[in-house]
Amino acid sequence: MRLPPAILGNAEEVLREILRFTSPADVTLSRYFKDHPRLGGRERGAIAECVYAVLRQKSFFTDFAGTGASMRRLTVLGMAEAIGADSLGGLSEDETALLTRIKEIDRSLLPPKKLANLPDWLYDKFVAQYGEEETLALAAVLNTAAPLDLRVNSLKADRDKVIAELATAPIAAEPTPYSALGLRIWKKPALQNLPLFKEGAIEVQDEGSQVLAQLLGARRGEMVVDFCAGAGGKTLAIGAIMRSTGRLYAFDVSEKRLTKLKPRLARSGLSNVHPVVIAHERDAKVKRLAGKIDRVLVDAPCSGMGTLRRNPDVKWRQQPEGIAELTEKQASILDGAARLVKFGGRLVYATCSLLDEENEGIVQGFLASHPDFELVPMHKVLAEQRIPLEMGDYLKMLPHKHGTDGFFAAVLERKAAPVKAVADESDEDAVAE
Numbered sequence: 078m079r080l081p082p083a084i085l086g087n088a089e090e091v092l093r094e095i096l097r098f099t100s101p102a103d104v105t106l107s108r109y110f111k112d113h114p115r116l117g118g119r120e121r122g123a124i125a126e127c128v129y130a131v132l133r134q135k136s137f138f139t140d141f142a143g144t145g146a147s148m149r150r151l152t153v154l155g156m157a158e159a160i161g162a163d164s165l166g167g168l169s170e171d172e173t174a175l176l177t178r179i180k181e182i183d184r185s186l187l188p189p190k191k192l193a194n195l196p197d198w199l200y201d202k203f204v205a206q207y208g209e210e211e212t213l214a215l216a217a218v219l220n221t222a223a224p225l226d227l228r229v230n231s232l233k234a235d236r237d238k239v240i241a242e243l244a245t246a247p248i249a250a251e252p253t254p255y256s257a258l259g260l261r262i263w264k265k266p267a268l269q270n271l272p273l274f275k276e277g278a279i280e281v282q283d284e285g286s287q288v289l290a291q292l293l294g295a296r297r298g299e300m301v302v303d304f305c306a307g308a309g310g311k312t313l314a315i316g317a318i319m320r321s322t323g324r325l326y327a328f329d330v331s332e333k334r335l336t337k338l339k340p341r342l343a344r345s346g347l348s349n350v351h352p353v354v355i356a357h358e359r360d361a362k363v364k365r366l367a368g369k370i371d372r373v374l375v376d377a378p379c380s381g382m383g384t385l386r387r388n389p390d391v392k393w394r395q396q397p398e399g400i401a402e403l404t405e406k407q408a409s410i411l412d413g414a415a416r417l418v419k420f421g422g423r424l425v426y427a428t429c430s431l432l433d434e435e436n437e438g439i440v441q442g443f444l445a446s447h448p449d450f451e452l453v454p455m456h457k458v459l460a461e462q463r464i465p466l467e468m469g470d471y472l473k474m475l476p477h478k479h480g481t482d483g484f485f486a487a488v489l490e491r492k493a494a495p496v497k498a499v500a501d502e503s504d505e506d507a508v509a510e
């Protein structure tokens with residue numbers, strides 16, 4: 078069924094704003110839809126898909142649409158990609174010809190940089206790290222839409238029962254290969270009104286993020302800190318692994334993000350989570366717990382390059398200078414969070430970035446200046462957690478290899494207490510500070 082031609086005008090209007098890159102695309106889209114309450118569900122879906130298609134292929138579309146490519150032509154290309162050229166009405170002869178021409182192009186003949194649809198600086202960084210062939214395979218997947226992954230809340234349900242109940246909705250869900258609690262849905266159904274969702278039996282969470290939460294190896298009754306908890310995706314998974322026992326602090330500098338954790342927490346049935354707003358990584362609230370925590374997760378703020386399937390605007394909004402600033406912040410947060418870890422405790426550093434400088438670079442810098450910590454090789458941690466993934470020293474989940482968002486993680490352990498510190502507890506605090 079054809080959509081009203083007027084939606085091309087709406088899509089063009091919101092795209093113009095989004096391509097200024099002053100705020101995240103999803104935020105601008107939500108605001109636009111709020112300001113245009115008459116747009117129906119199908120129209121909203123088409124406009125959003127059009128915007129995301131243009132963001133994914135901006136480089137190719139801009140070149141193809143010709144010098145001075147107008148916003149209207151970009152919108153037509155994006156909308157045709159989103160809903161199919163046949164569903165588009167109200168096109169001029171010139172626009173119809175544009176869509177005929179694009180169909181005839183053999184994109185495999187494009188120069189690699191154009192094929193990758195990445196800004197030059199990012200393409201060059203990826204090639205230096207992964208080589209050209211793998212960069213193209215990675216970029217091809219980063220430029221597609223992600224499926225919807227769910228995590229089953231083991232406190233409330235099991236995976237097979239959830240699959241069966243979703244099937245009655247009817248929603249087809251398949252088990253994910255690496256997380257024993259993960260489900261993958263290829264369509265994008267609305268979940269909010271499902272009893273399974275309202276009762277907290279399922280949460281939306283990428284499989285890679287579920288694996289990260291598991292690497293912490295949290296156990297019943299322990300003291301655990303999720304240092305950069307945000308809206309609590311990993312907090313909820315860790316809380317369930319701890320079977321709602323012990324104490325799990327959810328720290329973040331953003332009160333707004335932690336507020337979003339509250340309704341999720343209420344659905345989850347967890348009673349061991351304590352959200353705490355901190356001013357910065359050296360806040361007195363952090364210092365008070367120094368040397369007392371069994372496990373600390375640092376899911377650091379990062380460039381988010383591993384999430385381009387969901388947030389394709391990030392590659393155009395981020396700049397190399399921004400990455401350099403992030404790495405300073407990441408090193409400082411990891412250093413601050415490390416003070417919490419007790420002797421023999423575990424510290425996990427994680428990002429959803431694909432760039433070495435935000436990943437191994439930070440961990441190696443940390444190890445060089447913290448001789449009291451050592452790296453636990455990832456293959457050992459994966460075996461201990463029975464996660465069927467083959468890795469070396471680090472976890473590197475890659476969209477084109479593992480079907481997840483891109484994630485990095487390193488597991489560090491604080492060495493056992495020196496003999497003197499065991500004898501005198503006040504010394505332990507002195508070392509931890």
Ligand SMILES: C[S@@+](CC[C@H](N)C(=O)[O-])C[C@H]1O[C@@H](n2cnc3c(N)ncnc32)[C@H](O)[C@@H]1O
Nearest residue numbers: 305306307309310311329330331358376377378
């Ligand atoms: C990658 S996000 C966390 C995502 C979250 N762990 C999840 O699984 O949904 C990084 C978070 O770090 C927080 N952050 C930034 N600077 C921080 C700091 N100095 N200390 C603690 N958290 C910080 C941000 O507010 C953001 O919520």
